[in-house]
Amino acid sequence: MPLLLTEEQSMLRDSARGLISDKAPVAHLRKLRDGRDAAGFSSELWATFAEMGFCGLLIPEQFGGSGLGCVEAGIVMEEIGRTLMPAPFLASSVLAASALSRAGSDAQKSEHLPKIAAGKLLAALAVDEGAKHRPAQIALQATRSGNGFKLSGAKALVVDGHAAGLLIVAARTAGSSGDRDGLTLFLVDPKARGLTVERTIMVDAHNAARITFDNVEVDADHVLGEVDGGGALLENVLNIGRGAVASEMVGLSEEVFGRTVTYLKDRKQFGKAIGEFQALQHRAAQLYIDIEITRAAVLKALQALDTDIEKAAAAVAVAKARAGTTATRAVQEGVQMHGGMGMTDQFDIGLFMKRARVCEELFGDANFHADQLARAKGY
Amino acid sequence: MSDLDTFRRETRAWLDANCPPEMRKPMTSDEDTFWGGRNAKFASEPQRVWFERMRDKGWTVPHWPKEYGGGGLDGEEAKIVRQEMAAIGARQPLTSFGISMLGPALLKYGTDAQKKEHLPKITAGLIRWCQGYSEPNAGSDLASLQTRAESDGNDYVINGQKIWTSYANFADWIFCLVRTDPSAKKHDGISFILFDMTSKGVSTKPILLISGKSPFCETFFDNVRVPKSHVVGTVNRGWDVAKYLLQHERAMISGMGERGVGRPLGQVAADSVGSDEQGRLDDAMLRGQIASFEVDEAALSAAAERMVDLNKAGQGHPAFSSAMKYYGTELNKRRYEILMSAGGIDALEWESPRSKEGARPRAWLRTKANSIEGGTSEVMLGIVAKRILDLPGA
Ligand SMILES: Cc1cc2nc3c(=O)[nH]c(=O)nc-3n(C[C@H](O)[C@H](O)[C@H](O)COP(=O)(O)OP(=O)(O)OC[C@H]3O[C@@H](n4cnc5c(N)ncnc54)[C@H](O)[C@@H]3O)c2cc1C
Numbered sequence: 121m122p123l124l125l126t127e128e129q130s131m132l133r134d135s136a137r138g139l140i141s142d143k144a145p146v147a148h149l150r151k152l153r154d155g156r157d158a159a160g161f162s163s164e165l166w167a168t169f170a171e172m173g174f175c176g177l178l179i180p181e182q183f184g185g186s187g188l189g190c191v192e193a194g195i196v197m198e199e200i201g202r203t204l205m206p207a208p209f210l211a212s213s214v215l216a217a218s219a220l221s222r223a224g225s226d227a228q229k230s231e232h233l234p235k236i237a238a239g240k241l242l243a244a245l246a247v248d249e250g251a252k253h254r255p256a257q258i259a260l261q262a263t264r265s266g267n268g269f270k271l272s273g274a275k276a277l278v279v280d281g282h283a284a285g286l287l288i289v290a291a292r293t294a295g296s297s298g299d300r301d302g303l304t305l306f307l308v309d310p311k312a313r314g315l316t317v318e319r320t321i322m323v324d325a326h327n328a329a330r331i332t333f334d335n336v337e338v339d340a341d342h343v344l345g346e347v348d349g350g351g352a353l354l355e356n357v358l359n360i361g362r363g364a365v366a367s368e369m370v371g372l373s374e375e376v377f378g379r380t381v382t383y384l385k386d387r388k389q390f391g392k393a394i395g396e397f398q399a400l401q402h403r404a405a406q407l408y409i410d411i412e413i414t415r416a417a418v419l420k421a422l423q424a425l426d427t428d429i430e431k432a433a434a435a436v437a438v439a440k441a442r443a444g445t446t447a448t449r450a451v452q453e454g455v456q457m458h459g460g461m462g463m464t465d466q467f468d469i470g471l472f473m474k475r476a477r478v479c480e481e482l483f484g485d486a487n488f489h490a491d492q493l494a495r496a497k498g499y
Numbered sequence: 500m501s502d503l504d505t506f507r508r509e510t511r512a513w514l515d516a517n518c519p520p521e522m523r524k525p526m527t528s529d530e531d532t533f534w535g536g537r538n539a540k541f542a543s544e545p546q547r548v549w550f551e552r553m554r555d556k557g558w559t560v561p562h563w564p565k566e567y568g569g570g571g572l573d574g575e576e577a578k579i580v581r582q583e584m585a586a587i588g589a590r591q592p593l594t595s596f597g598i599s600m601l602g603p604a605l606l607k608y609g610t611d612a613q614k615k616e617h618l619p620k621i622t623a624g625l626i627r628w629c630q631g632y633s634e635p636n637a638g639s640d641l642a643s644l645q646t647r648a649e650s651d652g653n654d655y656v657i658n659g660q661k662i663w664t665s666y667a668n669f670a671d672w673i674f675c676l677v678r679t680d681p682s683a684k685k686h687d688g689i690s691f692i693l694f695d696m697t698s699k700g701v702s703t704k705p706i707l708l709i710s711g712k713s714p715f716c717e718t719f720f721d722n723v724r725v726p727k728s729h730v731v732g733t734v735n736r737g738w739d740v741a742k743y744l745l746q747h748e749r750a751m752i753s754g755m756g757e758r759g760v761g762r763p764l765g766q767v768a769a770d771s772v773g774s775d776e777q778g779r780l781d782d783a784m785l786r787g788q789i790a791s792f793e794v795d796e797a798a799l800s801a802a803a804e805r806m807v808d809l810n811k812a813g814q815g816h817p818a819f820s821s822a823m824k825y826y827g828t829e830l831n832k833r834r835y836e837i838l839m840s841a842g843g844i845d846a847l848e849w850e851s852p853r854s855k856e857g858a859r860p861r862a863w864l865r866t867k868a869n870s871i872e873g874g875t876s877e878v879m880l881g882i883v884a885k886r887i888l889d890l891p892g893a
Pocket of ligand 1: 397634663666715868871
């Protein structure tokens with residue numbers, strides 16, 4: 121498969137870029153942040169996302185989606201990354217939609233997927249618990265009780281969890297923290313008794329929540345996939361999420377880089393454009409190379425996810441690790457090359473730095489994924 | 500026992516008896532720093548007590564002459580005070596640009612009258628200073644600054660704009676670079692001048708940083724009258740004073756970051772990341788990054804100590820503070836990247852009480868300025884290439 125976008129994919133990119141750059145430039149995020157918006161994203165814009173078919177991109181056609189793949193989801197994520205648009209696309213249309221499409225019963229799919237595709241239901245995935253992303257160490261306990269389960273524990277960094285109408289919760293039904301087996305995914309109503317959602321205001325002004333479960337009752341038919349066998353499903357869904365976040369970081373890196381190159385041409389010191397100084401030229405050239413290499417690695421991973429997800433893990437680890445280090449470098453160089461200007465809130469570069477930090481932490485940082493790769497290779 | 504051993508013993512005992520326990524804890528917020536000045540407020544009673552005791556002993560600036568409120572200590576003694584303070588984690592009783600920047604320049608270039616007027620108010624924390632160097636079009640190319648000072652009788656009349664002036668809105672006085680001879684070559688027409696920020700025609704406008712805090716300002720001068728006697732050094736030779744001051748500023752910035760105090764970084768990381776049965780940090784890559792950071796940090800500490808000793812022995816290179824500024828600030832940025840990585844999800848919260856209102860990410864973002872303020876890393880490397888290595892064309 122050529123590592124290029126097809127004609128249809130390019131058209132998708134153009135339409136996503138058109139909409140997002142027009143309706144959600146960086147000023148859009150700023151306005152939501154400064155206005156302390158209760159939702160933290162624009163529901164009007166989300167409705168437009170649905171009309172354009174983005175919300176159901178990964179959802180099979182029979183459930184109201186367009187049945188496209190990770191490459192297409194990555195295309196939209198990349199555009200989101202360029203303008204730092206806060207939208208429930210990752211949480212609902214990528215993570216939750218993938219989990220439900222892959223493992224949902226017919227009843228579960230018919231109930232939830234059409235609503236997600238229409239942008240009417242926001243679903244979120246609750247995985248992380250500790251400070252670092254360690255899915256094998258999930259400890260939130262689900263114990264059998266009557267015709268179902270009772271969930272107790274806490275989740276953190278639940279992306280868009282503050283606005284979700286449906287939670288997909290990874291819980292432990294067997295084994296103990298550290299075991300890969302013994303995990304189960306549950307569909308949980310956020311209004312259930314014993315469940316508390318705390319919106320957390322994040323450094324990047326994007327949206328997340330901490331959620332606590334105190335003996336939350338869940339019916340047996342709200343198990344997503346198999347009891348005790350959720351680990352493999354979760355890993356696949358996380359890999360899709362990782363590919364998506366890596367794409368977002370590619371868009372973010374390119375945008376920061378583009379703005380920085382423009383500044384190198386415009387800003388004058390010592391009677392010349394600062395871009396005339398070779399010390400900066402070389403670093404800009406290195407960054408360009410870095411981004412190009414990362415872009416290829418990310419597309420490779422997205423294609424691998426679409427071709428055979430069971431064999432995509434290594435490519436995804438490479439993509440997420442690369443995207444993290446590249447974005448980190450891009451934003452650091454961006455601030456540094458803008459001098460004092462780069463340190464001001466009024467200037468956008470800092471917002472990119474903040475978002476890059478959160479993306480790096482989401483679903484495993486560069487260290488985590490390099491370690492995954494080492495393990496996969498047996499050393 | 501040598502005199503220095505005795506001095507160390509006495510210093511240790513004095514500090515132990517006089518430094519309140521609260522002032523031996525690592526600083527956690529801006530408020531923990533006492534800056535002095537006309538409008539100074541103490542954040543706590545222990546902060547006041549500690550400041551006053553140190554001031555009365557002359558140890559807000561131990562190595563300045565006693566006549567200016569310093570401790571009159573020589574280099575070795577001052578080092579012992581620093582070491583003994585570090586050993587108990589004692590905070591600086593007073594932080595100010597007067598101490599770290601203006602003071603050294605006044606001691607070298609000031610008239611007797613200027614020293615007597617300004618230095619005692621610095622050691623006593625009575626006047627808070629700010630630095631008026633950078634302008635919108637004169638950052639790295641500082642010598643192209645355009646703020647004008649025109650002669651009018653016994654005064655200069657100053658017009659122009661400065662930017663990125665740290666704490667200008669809290670400062671009582673400014674040390675400022677102005678152009679006194681517009682026809683001279685750019686380095687030759689600059690003077691170094693001091694004036695009161697309450698002078699008519701001075702105004703400031705705070706600028707918000709990416710950390711969400713506002714420690715710096717745009718500073719405007721509209722026909723500000725300043726007596727000519729306030730010029731430090733020779734008129735039109737202000738660049739010499741400015742450069743000398745920058746050496747001290749850079750040495751100060753290179754030492755930022757709480758080197759070697761507080762808990763080891765690896766243990767801070769273990770709190771959130773966890774450790775294995777052997778007590779090793781449960782993230783092999785992060786453990787390696789922290790360990791190599793600590794190697795570099797320990798080596799830099801030695802280099803900082805050696806720089807002071809070399810300077811004292813008259814063997815230091817005047818441009819070496821640029822090398823230290825480069826390394827120290829890049830290292831401090833690395834420290835905070837590690838702290839963010841170690842903090843993971845918990846270090847991404849911006850407002851909750853749990854996160855102390857986002858203390859860690861805000862501090863992390865603030866460190867990004869370290870390699871910009873006081874001259875950028877690129878400018879530091881350029882100075883090393885030119886003045887130490889003498890490379891052609893540099
Ligand atoms: C938090 C903070 C506090 C500050 N406090 C003060 C203060 O109190 N008083 C004060 O006067 N100033 C202060 N400054 C200003 C600071 O000194 C300047 O920001 C700094 O000198 C850089 O100038 P600039 O911002 O105009 O960047 P520019 O000079 O425009 O630099 C932009 C980029 O170009 C690079 N560059 C420029 N020239 C070269 C070259 N020849 N070769 C290679 N690269 C080059 C720079 O390194 C930088 O990466 C502060 C700055 C910050 C961020």
